[in-house]
Amino acid sequence: MTVKQKRLALILGALAVIAAAVALVLTAFKQNLVFFFTPSQIAAKEAPVGRTFRLGGMVETGSIKRDGVNVSFRVTDTAQVVAVTYSGILPDLFREGKGVVAQGALGEDGVFRAKEVLAKHDENYMPPEAASAMEKAQKARDMAAKTLKQ
Amino acid sequence: MARTEQQSTERYGGRWFWRYASPAAFFPLAGRIERLCWAVAAVLGVLGLYLGLFRAPVDAQQGEVYRVIFIHVPAAWMAMIIYLAMAFWSLLGLWLGTRLSFMMSRALAPTGALMTLIALWTGAFWGRPTWGTYWVWDAKLTSFLILFFLYVGYIALAEAFDDVRKGDRASALIALVGAINVPIIYFAAVWWNSLHQGPSVVKQGGPSIAPIMLWAMLTMTFAFWAWCIAAAMHRVRSVIIERERNAVWMKPVVRGQAERERT
Structure with missing residues (x-):
């Protein structure tokens, strides 16, 4: 060499x-x-108990209940669900069916008390017309699937 | 200069890429590349901003604020690519002992640091309205901050030695070892749960971004490429002048510069 x-x-x-x-x-x-724990990990007792940690997942559709500044919603990863309470201002992108990361601690009652709520947006970028077109197509597919089942 | 070029042609059998390993031969070529790239950067930059700010539609989720993407993503890509380029030149320098390699590596560092800063800064201002925070310590953001420290560390170490060659060798090691951070940044959002979303362009099933947005982003990316190359070529010429100031071939170059300044 x-x-x-x-x-x-x-x-x-x-x-x-x-x-x-x-x-x-x-x-x-x-x-x-890991930046956050998923509801499944919490169900499997992987998340720390009595200590602050982050919970991440999707905001379950139809689960948001507002009472003044107090908000409660459920976070899901399609397998498990965790109930969350929060009081404060939510980010603009906090929406049903979209990603969310909440920081807080799990109470004895199994409710996650969030001190901070961040929105996690996905990596898809499209104009509103395309988004509504995709939504319509999704609905049409769901309807077709339902009709076929009957 | 003619003499130097001829000598290196004889030595390396006329292979042009070896000839340009000589600072004397590379100096005028760098000037030509620089001028070309400034022009390309200006044209593509204007076109990219026009496409991004006026032609691309608003985003369905984020509205207008997503337009930061046309600066943020090209800057972040350049920050990572320039670090890899720096590592490449450092490896070549350590391996072959070519002087120009270290000069290239050093010339790239400030541009890379600038791109990292732009990506961090625009990212913070993008995060506030969308995520609800300027900064989080997730894997992607943290590893990108480390990239900035690596650039700063590289520059500081390179300048810390009185002997230029010692500085070259020591900082080349930072460039090489730090290159491991680049794939970590790129795949951070894929490997770990993070607040930052995963890649939109290079992913399975093709890009998940509307074509006009993608075109605007790619145009801006090529504009950033051209700008970074032009800046690096400008700086490498400065480094060559600084280091080769006593060389015979440099005399007419320096004299020409002095004459231009006088008139």
């Missing part, structure tokens, strides 16, 4: 070792790197 080949092998070897180390560290910390 020439000097240059040795040097390249040394650099690439060192980088490979560092990359492997980082990969191992990230894998080991996978559980601690």
Whole structure:
């Protein structure tokens, strides 16, 4: 091997070792790197008890109840559901059927008391006409599925 | 300069890309690339902003505020790509000992740091109206902040040595090791639960963004590419002048500059 080949092998070897180390560290910390816990994880008792953590999922359709600044809604990941109460101003993108991340703690009664509510928007960008067209198409598909079942 | 070019042509058998590893041969080429890229950046920038601000429709969910995407995403992409380019030149420099490689790496760093700052800043102002917060410590945002510190660390370390070559080698190691952070940033929203959404353009099933919005964003991305290349070429010429000021081929260049300034 020439000097240059040795040097390249040394650099690439060192980088490979560092990359492997980082990969191992990230894998080991996978559980601690989560930004939020899903309702399923809470049901499986993976979320910390009596301590502040974040809950993430979808706002269940038809679950939002407002009483002045007090809001209650349910967060779902389609498998499990967690009830949430919050008092304060909600972000503009807080909507039924959309993503939400709430910070707070789980009460003894199983209700999540949020101190902060953030909206998590998806990675889809489209004009309103396209969105309503897609909604209509979805409804038409649902209707067709219903009719076929009957 | 003619002599230097001829010498390197003989040595490397006339392969043009090796010839341009010589600062003397690369200096005028960098000037031509710089001028071309400034023009491309201006044209595409105006076109991209026109498409993004006047032609693209509002977003169904976010309304007008999503238009930050036309600055935020190109800046974030450039921040990551420039870091990889820096790592590439650093590797080449450490491996082959070519002087120009380190100069390229150093010339890219401030532009990359600027792009990172733009992405962080526009991201904060995008997050406030949509998420409801300027900043959260989720995996994607945190790893991107680390990218900014890596750029700052690279620049600080490169300038910390009186001996230019020591600074080159030490900072090249930061560039190489820090490159591991780039795929982490890119896949952060895919690997972990995060507030930041996943990729819209490069994903399974094709882009989930309306075509006119995508075109505006891609036009802006190419404008950013051109601007970054032009800025890097301008800076690499400055670095070459600084480091090669005593070289024979530099004399007419410096004299020409002095004459232009006098008139």
